[in-house]
Amino acid sequence: MNHExxxxxxxxxxxxxxxxxxxxxxLSSTELLELVHCGALTVREERGATCYFAAQTISVARTAGxxxxxxxxxxxxxxxxxxxxxRVRGLEAxxxxxxxxxxxx
Amino acid sequence: xxxxxxYAALGVERGASQDEIKKAYRRLAQKYHPDxxxxxxxxxxxxxxxxxYQTLKDPGKxxxxxxxxxxxxxxxFRPPPDWTRQHAAGDGPGEGQxxxxxxxxxxxxxxxxxxxxxxxxxxxxGGTPGQDFEIPVEIxxxxxxxxxxxxxxxxxxxxxxxxxVRRVPRTVKARVAPGAVDGQRLRLPGKGGKGFNGGRxxxxxxxxxxxxxxxxxxxxxxxxxxxxxxxxxAALGASVEVPTLAGAVNxxxxxxxxxxxxxxxxxxxxxxxxxxxxxxxxxxQIVMPSQLSDRERELYESLRQAAGTNPxxxxxxxx
Numbered sequence: 001m002n003h004e005x006x007x008x009x010x011x012x013x014x015x016x017x018x019x020x021x022x023x024x025x026x027l028s029s030t031e032l033l034e035l036v037h038c039g040a041l042t043v044r045e046e047r048g049a050t051c052y053f054a055a056q057t058i059s060v061a062r063t064a065g066x067x068x069x070x071x072x073x074x075x076x077x078x079x080x081x082x083x084x085x086x087r088v089r090g091l092e093a094x095x096x097x098x099x100x101x102x103x104x105x
Numbered sequence: 106x107x108x109x110x111x112y113a114a115l116g117v118e119r120g121a122s123q124d125e126i127k128k129a130y131r132r133l134a135q136k137y138h139p140d141x142x143x144x145x146x147x148x149x150x151x152x153x154x155x156x157x158y159q160t161l162k163d164p165g166k167x168x169x170x171x172x173x174x175x176x177x178x179x180x181x182f183r184p185p186p187d188w189t190r191q192h193a194a195g196d197g198p199g200e201g202q203x204x205x206x207x208x209x210x211x212x213x214x215x216x217x218x219x220x221x222x223x224x225x226x227x228x229x230x231g232g233t234p235g236q237d238f239e240i241p242v243e244i245x246x247x248x249x250x251x252x253x254x255x256x257x258x259x260x261x262x263x264x265x266x267x268x269x270v271r272r273v274p275r276t277v278k279a280r281v282a283p284g285a286v287d288g289q290r291l292r293l294p295g296k297g298g299k300g301f302n303g304g305r306x307x308x309x310x311x312x313x314x315x316x317x318x319x320x321x322x323x324x325x326x327x328x329x330x331x332x333x334x335x336x337x338x339a340a341l342g343a344s345v346e347v348p349t350l351a352g353a354v355n356x357x358x359x360x361x362x363x364x365x366x367x368x369x370x371x372x373x374x375x376x377x378x379x380x381x382x383x384x385x386x387x388x389x390q391i392v393m394p395s396q397l398s399d400r401e402r403e404l405y406e407s408l409r410q411a412a413g414t415n416p417x418x419x420x421x422x423x424x
Contacts (some may be wrong), residue, residue, distance in 0.1 A: 004278045006253065008292040009378055024308070036341050062237075062310075063140050070155060071134050084139065093324075096287070100322040100329040101367075102221075103390055 014055035015044055022052055024063035027068065031075055035064060040086075059100035060086075106183070108176045112156035117162065123162070130158040166214050184213065204289045212262065212270040222224060232304030236262060239310040246284065246328075250350040252283040252376055255311070260326045264301035279308060284378040286325055289313040289403045295361045320348060326375040326383025332368065333392045334358060347387050349373045364391045 008014060021092075022029045035041045039059060053061075058088040063085065064078045073081060115129040137144055137151040146149070160166045169192045184192075238261075244253060257279070260272045265328055277296050281395050285291075297307025320405060322329045330333055332347060342360035346353045349370065356368060367386040374383025397405065 004280045005296050007281070007294045008294065009282075010290040010310075011378070013379060026412055045202040054294075056290070058292065059310075064241075066140060067138070070151075071138055072131065080150050081141070097324040100327075101365075101388065103331045103388065104319075104322075 008055060010055045012054045012056060015052040016055055016058060018051050018053070020062050021057065024058050027061060031061050031068075031078075032061065034075045035061075035079055035082065038076070040064070040079040040082035054083035082088075106181070106208055106210050106213070108173075108180045109153070109156065110178045111170060113178060114153045115161065115229060116381035119171070120248060121249070123164070126127050126158070130154060133355045134158075154284050159211075160214045160255070170214065190382045208269075208271055212272070219257055219400050224399065232300055232302035233264070233268075234304040235300040235307030237291060237310065238306040241312045243314050243316050244281065245316050246321055246375075247350065247413045248281070248284060249285045249313075249323075251279050254258060255281060259309075261298055263299045267299060279311065282378055283314070283328070284376045285313045285315075287313070287315045287323060321350070321385075323375065326377055328383065328385045329367075330385065330387055331390050332356075332358075332387035333390050334362065336391055336393060338387065339363070347385075349385055350375075356387070363387050364389055364396035 013026050016024070016031060021027075021032055025032070025036075032041065041053065041057055044054045044057075045052050060082060064082055067073050068083055069079055069101055071077075112121070115126060115133065117120075117125055117129045121129070122321045129240070134151065135140060139146045139148040142151070160170050165200055169188070172192075173184060188363075238259075240257070241258075242255060242257070244255075255278065257277045259275050261275045261279060262270045263273045265271055267297055275369035277293065279291070279293055281291065281417060290310060293309040293311070295306040296309035299329045300306050320330055328350070330347065334343070334345070338358060339362045340343065340360065342362070343358045344355050345358055347356045347370065351373070352374065354370065356370065358368065368389065370385040370387065372382045376382045394401070
C-alpha cells in the first residue's frame, strides 16, 4: 500500500455527531447523553435535534467504552472514572509544564 | 503457536467456578487496566488477563480450552487433529487444509466462537465490524515541527471465509502535519481490522508522544531551552544567539537578568495545525567558572568591595 491514509486530528476543531460518537465508542446514544448529563462529556454545539462533540471527545468516549466493557462499570461509575482521569491528565500536564521550567541535568 | 495458561494468567485453579473466574478477572482488571493503571507493563498484562477471561467466561470455549490439557506457559504446540476438526476448522471443502500459520493462540478461540455463530462475532444482520486499534507512536521534535510521514508495519487480524481470524502484515502510511504535540491523538478511519460479512472496517488510532530532546523541552506548543549566561552578560545585558527549530536567532538579554528568568521568543515554538505557533522560552541560567584566573579573582574582589546591595536583605525581616 503506497498511498497515504486519511488522518483525522482529534482536536477541538473537528466535530462529530452523537450518532458518530456512539458508533466510534461502542456506547449507546443514551449512555453518551447520561455522561453529558453528569458532566463527564461536553456537547460542543447543538444543531436542530442533534448535538455535536469536539473530535477530541472521541478519545474520552472510547475510554468510557473500554471501561464499561472491561471493568464492567455502569454509567455512574463511568462518570466518576472519567472525571478522575481528566483530573489526573490535568495534573500530569501541570507537572510536565513545571518540569519544562527546570534546567536540563 | 505458543500455549497460554489462562488459569495461571487469572491466578485461579483449573477447577475454579465461573464466579471465582469472574472475581479474579475483576480484581486484576482494576489493577492492570491500561486506562487507569500506572503499573509497569500494565497494557501487556491486561491483554493476557482479558484474553484469558474471554475464553474462560464462556463455558463452551472453556471446555474446548480444557480439552487441550495443561501445558507449560509459552510451549510451542499445535492442537490435535481431532480437536481441530471439532472446534476450529470450517465445515467447507477447505477443512483438510486447515493451517495454524499466522495464528495466535487467542485467534484459535475467536475462530471457535465464529463456528458457533456467537462470541465475538455476534449474529446481527450488519456483519461484524473490524476491530479498532490504538498504538503509541514516538516522533522527534523536529518531525513534529516540520511534519512527517509515518510508515507503520502492523500485524492486523483479518477474518477468513469461515470467520476465523489470521494475522496479516499491513503497511499503513500516514502524514502527520506540522504541529503535533505530546499526547496528540490521530484517527485513521478504516485502517484498523477488516470487517467481516459486510461489517465496517475498524479504525486505527495513533497516540503521539514526543521523544525527549537534548536541547528543548516541550509543553503543548511551547518550547523551553536553557540559556547559559556569563555573570557579566546577566548583569550588563547582552545580545546572544539562541538556537530554534527554524535556525538560530539573536536574543536581547536585558541588564540585570536573574537565573530562572524566562525570555520569550514569540512564535518560535511548535506550529499550530490551524495557524500560529507556540512560543520559545529561553530560561536564563547564570554559569560561574569552576576555577578563576588570578585576574578574574582580582576583579570579583573589586566587585565585592563596590557592591551596594545585599541579595539576602529580606532575611533580616524574618530574623
